[in-house]
Amino acid sequence: MESSGVTTWQPLDIFSPAPVVHKPFALVILNQELKLPLYLYQQLWLNSSFIIAADGGANRLYHLSNKFSALFSNGLSPPPNFPLNAVIGDLDSLLPHVRQHYEEKGIPIIEDEDQYSTDFTKAVKYIRNSLERKDIDIVVLGGLGGRVDQGLSVLHHLYLFQESEGYKEGRMYLLSSEAVTFVLKTGKHEIKAKERWIGIGSDGKGIEKIGDIAFGKHVGILPLKGESMITTKGLEWDVKDWKTVFGGSVSTSNHVKEEVVSVETSEDVLFTIDLDFEGPGS
Numbered sequence: 001m002e003s004s005g006v007t008t009w010q011p012l013d014i015f016s017p018a019p020v021v022h023k024p025f026a027l028v029i030l031n032q033e034l035k036l037p038l039y040l041y042q043q044l045w046l047n048s049s050f051i052i053a054a055d056g057g058a059n060r061l062y063h064l065s066n067k068f069s070a071l072f073s074n075g076l077s078p079p080p081n082f083p084l085n086a087v088i089g090d091l092d093s094l095l096p097h098v099r100q101h102y103e104e105k106g107i108p109i110i111e112d113e114d115q116y117s118t119d120f121t122k123a124v125k126y127i128r129n130s131l132e133r134k135d136i137d138i139v140v141l142g143g144l145g146g147r148v149d150q151g152l153s154v155l156h157h158l159y160l161f162q163e164s165e166g167y168k169e170g171r172m173y174l175l176s177s178e179a180v181t182f183v184l185k186t187g188k189h190e191i192k193a194k195e196r197w198i199g200i201g202s203d204g205k206g207i208e209k210i211g212d213i214a215f216g217k218h219v220g221i222l223p224l225k226g227e228s229m230i231t232t233k234g235l236e237w238d239v240k241d242w243k244t245v246f247g248g249s250v251s252t253s254n255h256v257k258e259e260v261v262s263v264e265t266s267e268d269v270l271f272t273i274d275l276d277f278e279g280p281g282s
């Protein structure tokens with residue numbers, strides 16, 4: 001979505017029951033607790049076309065499926081189904097019974113012993129190496145909580161995996177239960193920052209329930225590689241030709257003011273905005 005040199009973003013569209021800007025995306029499941037409500041996972045699965053677990057990420061998905069299936073034990077509506085296309089990694093975290101479960105379903109378990117790349121990067125490369133998915137957008141389920149080296153490695157690769165101009169390799173979104181984070185490359189960006197979706201899900205009692213997902217008000221814009229000059233519009237503390245650099249100034253805990261936030265940046269920066277949701281199944 002690029003018009004007149006402006007890259008537009010509508011990140012919450014990944015949860016939309018009728019996505020307007022997103023084609024089906026790939027999901028990568030990291031080995032981090034899956035804490036969103038059920039209806040949001042259902043919508044993410046409906047909106048995605050390829051789902052890869054990075055090693056122990058498969059344990060998390062297995063646990064999620066079991067947790068929600070338990071809610072559906074009265075048989076009034078079918079339990080949620082979270083299909084998986086492959087598990088990849090050095091497989092030191094994949095639990096034996098989880099491995100057996102997915103093997104019995106015929107899901108490929110791909111062992112890659114490389115000790116110079118993480119299981120997250122193995123998963124992303126696996127997606128990018130498949131011809132028909134080489135430029136698909138990727139939503140990464142996992143966050144920056146947990147191990148600091150892993151979190152920073154994910155951020156580092158969010159940058160490395162999107163090196164070409166114009167997001168030619170596809171865009172990547174890091175999705176935790178708290179926030180959506182993505183890389184703004186050099187240039188002008190407009191981000192729809194006040195969206196809200198009404199999600200429809202089931203609670204296992206045969207009743208369709210409704211939950212809401214929206215962005216919260218908190219925004220951070222952080223330099224990724226050296227210093228960057230940024231100009232923003234639509235935030236409570238807007239800046240103009242402002243130098244951001246670690247060791248100098250960074251914009252954290254800023255607040256969204258307008259429907260659309262615009263950011264112009266001289267170098268790639270990270271944009272993060274928090275999530276606000278309610279509804280059944282969490």
Ligand SMILES: Nc1ncnc2c1ncn2[C@@H]1O[C@H](COP(=O)(O)OP(=O)(O)OP(=O)(O)O)[C@@H](O)[C@H]1O
Nearest residue numbers: 030031054055056093118119120145146147150151
């Ligand atoms: N404690 C953690 N904190 C943050 N992220 C994590 C953590 N553990 C795993 N991840 C993410 O999930 C991916 C899959 O995790 P995995 O189950 O393979 O754990 P690992 O063996 O410690 O990871 P790796 O082999 O990639 O170093 C990792 O590559 C990483 O991106």
Ligand SMILES: Cc1ncc(C[n+]2csc(CCO)c2C)c(N)n1
Nearest residue numbers: 089090092113114115116117118119
């Ligand atoms: C300088 C350097 N530091 C750390 C590692 C270790 N390492 C990096 S990624 C990875 C895979 C984890 O599944 C491992 C073990 C290395 N090879 N080289």
